[in-house]
Structure formats: C-alpha cells, structure tokens
Amino acid sequence: GLLSLSAVYADYFRMGAAIEPEQTEGRTAELLKQQVNWIVAENAMKPDAIEPAEGSFTWERADRIVAFAKANGMGLRFHTLVWHSQTPEWFFRDEAGQAMADETDAKKRETNKKLLLQRLDTYISTVVGRYKHDISSWDVVNEVIEPGDPEGMRASNWYKITGTGFIETAFRAARKAGGPDIKLYINDYGTDNPVKRDRLYDLVKVMLEKGVPIDGVGHQTHINLEYPSTQSIIESMQKFHDLGLDNQITELDMSLYVYKDLSDVGADVPGDILQQQAERYGELFDALRTRKELLSGVMFWGISDDHTWLSTFPVVRTEAPLLFDKQLQAKPAFQAVTGF
Ligand code: XIL
8 A cells, every 4th residue: 555654754753734624524634644644724724714803713614624633633733823914904903994004103103013912912812722732833923034125024014013023922922822832933935045044043043032932943845846955954954953943844845847937837747857856855855854853844735736825826837746646646756755
C-alpha cells in the first residue's frame, strides 16, 4: 500500500495539510486520514469567518474542522487571530462609523487606538478561550512585516492605528486566555529573504525583551520550482532557533511557475516538470530531516492539486503545487519526500 507521510515522518516532525470544512467528508477526508496527523483551516478560522459582525460569532465551520481533527487523532494549528486581510471592517471603524486610520486629531487617535486594542483583546480571549484545549499551535499575527513599507512594518489598518501595539496586545491576550501550554507563532511569507528575515528577527527580539510571549516563527514557505534556495530556508530557521524559538513550516506548496514566466503549462503538467518538482521537494525534505531540531512541523497548504489557492492566485492558471495530483494519486514529489 501507499506510505503515509505522517508515519514516515514520525521520528522527525508533524506533517499536516490545510483544509476547508467540506473536505472533512469524502475522498479528500480519506486521503487526509491516511496521510497527515495535523491540520489547519484554510479559511474557516480567519476573523471574517469567525466574527463577521461585531458580537456575532459564527463557529460552525471552524467547529467542523476541530471535530474532524479530534475524531481522527490529529493535532491542529490555528490560522489566524490577526491579519490585514480577510478581516471585517467593523474592527477599524469608530462609534460614528468613521475609518479610524483616517483620523487626524491626536486625542481621537488615542481613543481609537484604545478601542481597537480593546476589541482585539475581546476577540482573542473569546476565540482562544473556545479552542485552547483543542489547538496547540496558534498563528497570533500573520504577515506584519513588509520591507517596502515605513519601518519595514506592513502599513495595515492595525499598524496605522496602533503601531506595533496590536502585536503586543495580541500575544499577551492569547497567553492570558490560553495559558502556558499553547504555542504562539508570528507567521509570515518570504522569511527566507535576508532583508525580510532580519526585520522580522529585530521585531521578535524587541518583543521578547519586552516580555511579549512569542514561542515561535511560522514560515509560510510558498515556494516555486526555482526560488528560494533550500539553504536560505534552513538559514532563516537557524536564526530564530538561535533566539530560542521554535519554527514551523506553515503553508508549504511549490508553484510550477517562476515569476518571470506566467505562461500556462497547460492542463497536463509535463513529466519533466513533475520530476523537477520531485527533486526540489526531495532536497528540501532531506535538509529538514537532517536539521529536524530546527522545526516541529510541516503543514502543506492543501493536500492534492484539485484544490489549491494557486490555481487562481495571482492569475487563473493550471497549477500542481502539492504531493498528490488532481485524481488524489501520489506524484513523483510524494515518492521523493517519502523515499529515503
Ligand atoms: C488563502 C486561501 O488559501 C484562499 O482560499 C483565500 O481565498 C485567500 O487566502 N497566506 C496566508 C493564507 O496566510 O491565509 C492564504 O490563504 C494564502 C497566503
């Protein structure tokens, strides 16, 4: 029979996949049960899914994913308490309905900041309170670093209204609600890029010195056939490991495209491309196994090529970034990752 990713990696780290509630039933569910011991909600635990309007929480879809994990003895990640995207507008409007980020009066800005941080604290204590016994790894903030923006911090509503206050409040609120056992992560993409990595490092260091409870770094790791190098992925994890932090690869997939060439390779991916993908996946996992002390888990952003966010982002196109194909059959990449 087919090998199981999580069984093959039992002595190394957890192996998981992002899922939608619909995928807790049917063929995908069967594949997940066989292959992974860890899952994360692809969308169902984002702020717009959980609290679309202030005070009205919609737990049903998130609960389905938790129930699936529990029924099958899988661990869970939470993604994500704070983000600039997929977050409802109500967070960022004052009582009069004005956008807080546009406020110019200094006193009113202070009041707005307090209100937003209060809302954040309430949101986080509610969500963490609900799932703290079920979910051990939490993305507390997602994508807050942006080297092109002032101070290297993404100019989101969160940052414009509170500075780095939202980061501090979010981690403290998560720890307060979740206790010492849940693990709290700062998650981002492009953490292999030295400029972005170092900005993230500096932020985390300052936060830790202030006593902000950060346990680890989540590296999204949306990579492609050529970039970034395996070595740069390892080097970044090494840097945070030296700071005493855990690392997790949180959204792994491998686009067939390099950004200089957006042409469609067509519905059938050529065998040599799948082979190239297998070699690169193999090389990455060889390195991760060799340095297993650097990380506690690898989460794929999906399980099979029939369902991947890359088929519409940044343009509609044929993609095949995962270890299983559209028919849910193991690809050469699966053989490369498990055949050692
Ligand atoms: C993506 C989902 O996969 C899509 O279904 C959704 O439309 C947009 O978000 N970085 C993240 C994830 O942190 O939350 C994103 O997920 C992919 C990029």
